[in-house]
Amino acid sequence: MTSREQALALDARDPLAALREHFTLPPGVIYLDGNSLGALPKATPARIARAVQQEWGQGLIASWNNAGWIHLPRRLGDRLAPWIGAQPGEVLVADSTSINLYKVLHAALQLQPPGRRVVVSERSNFPTDLYIAQSVASAQGGELVLADTPEDIPALLDGRCAVLMLTHVNYRSGRMHDMAALTRLAHEAGALAVWDLAHSAGAVPVDLHGAEADFAIGCGYKYLNGGPGAPAFVWMHPRHAGRASQPLTGWLGHAAPFAFIADYQPAAGIQQFQCGTPAVLAMTALDASLDVFDAAQALGGMAALRAKSLALTEAFIAELDARVPQARVASPREPALRGSQVSFSLPAEIDGYAVMQALIARGVIGDFRAGEPALLRFGFTPLYTRHVDVVDAITLLVDVLATEAWRRPEFMQRGAVT
Numbered sequence: 001m002t003s004r005e006q007a008l009a010l011d012a013r014d015p016l017a018a019l020r021e022h023f024t025l026p027p028g029v030i031y032l033d034g035n036s037l038g039a040l041p042k043a044t045p046a047r048i049a050r051a052v053q054q055e056w057g058q059g060l061i062a063s064w065n066n067a068g069w070i071h072l073p074r075r076l077g078d079r080l081a082p083w084i085g086a087q088p089g090e091v092l093v094a095d096s097t098s099i100n101l102y103k104v105l106h107a108a109l110q111l112q113p114p115g116r117r118v119v120v121s122e123r124s125n126f127p128t129d130l131y132i133a134q135s136v137a138s139a140q141g142g143e144l145v146l147a148d149t150p151e152d153i154p155a156l157l158d159g160r161c162a163v164l165m166l167t168h169v170n171y172r173s174g175r176m177h178d179m180a181a182l183t184r185l186a187h188e189a190g191a192l193a194v195w196d197l198a199h200s201a202g203a204v205p206v207d208l209h210g211a212e213a214d215f216a217i218g219c220g221y222k223y224l225n226g227g228p229g230a231p232a233f234v235w236m237h238p239r240h241a242g243r244a245s246q247p248l249t250g251w252l253g254h255a256a257p258f259a260f261i262a263d264y265q266p267a268a269g270i271q272q273f274q275c276g277t278p279a280v281l282a283m284t285a286l287d288a289s290l291d292v293f294d295a296a297q298a299l300g301g302m303a304a305l306r307a308k309s310l311a312l313t314e315a316f317i318a319e320l321d322a323r324v325p326q327a328r329v330a331s332p333r334e335p336a337l338r339g340s341q342v343s344f345s346l347p348a349e350i351d352g353y354a355v356m357q358a359l360i361a362r363g364v365i366g367d368f369r370a371g372e373p374a375l376l377r378f379g380f381t382p383l384y385t386r387h388v389d390v391v392d393a394i395t396l397l398v399d400v401l402a403t404e405a406w407r408r409p410e411f412m413q414r415g416a417v418t
């Protein structure tokens, strides 16, 4: 049997195969970029249309109560909670990942004594995390200290460290940290642990309570498929409720927003992390996409998603090894260390950006991340990616490299977003 026939056989007995039917995917496209922007759930357009035409158009302002708009941030948080190991009432959907990171970093630093003002992270963390941490730490008289490798992190957890801030699954390499072990090390050193779940939520098992984490934030538009710029989420361990305070003290984080009193009094628990009016239409799209996760729950939940994700990434690495000798895999080969993506580099004489553009022109959508080394990055959303997509994507990659199609000038043109 060829590897393509094997992949088709795996697809035929995939317990999650039916989930692909929940998505609109253009014909002829192999979409391997759901780690950047998730695909469109079929139900989303009608849900948004209903929110616009009926709830807004007909219900007008009464929809804040009658359509439950005002409860969306907490209701969506409750829907998300089981996928990240949180309890109902602990998660809020609001704002962007960057803004939520600002809130939780500030809150975490405020919980620490004045002598602890260092935020520890790793150099390869996503830039927004580093930039926000630089800003919050320096505004509080502290600094951001960066580990060059994951192995260097423990030595930085000293008596000055207030917060260990990490992204659970690295956006470039797809390497996954041991959240429980690193949180424990942080706590032993007197630090708090803040986790960015942008590349984890909906893709890999996350157990915030099991890990005893302190704060977490994450993204709604990647594996959660909430649409471009979807609202993000924020979680705080309940042990910090009533003690932690976030800096964006808007009216909807107030204990009594409709009392319209002049002095700020924080709401209890995670509600305090809401700043202003929720983006109802964007929330509606995320609500629709979470229905797909209900369907996934019925088919085996995160255990089934993780098993399929690992099978897909494992197969992609095996195909690369066998058929693309120029590629150097940058993601962990050890399954336990791998998120739901695989990245690889190509020799310097091959323009990786142009290779990706040539692949996209053939219908295989991944993305390119500049840096040392530059990486071609492929995300494997287990909700809609098939095993045959893995084999076909590699076949087209082999063709792009063998024909040197990537040398065509149109593939060298860089757009504003890469």
Ligand SMILES: Cc1ncc(COP(=O)(O)O)c(C=O)c1O
Residues within 6 Å of the ligand: 096, 097, 098, 099, 126, 128, 129, 167, 171, 196, 198, 199, 219, 232
């Ligand atoms: C780890 C991580 N954090 C945050 C973000 C983005 O944050 P925002 O949605 O605020 O732009 C990304 C985007 O790719 C990311 O990979």
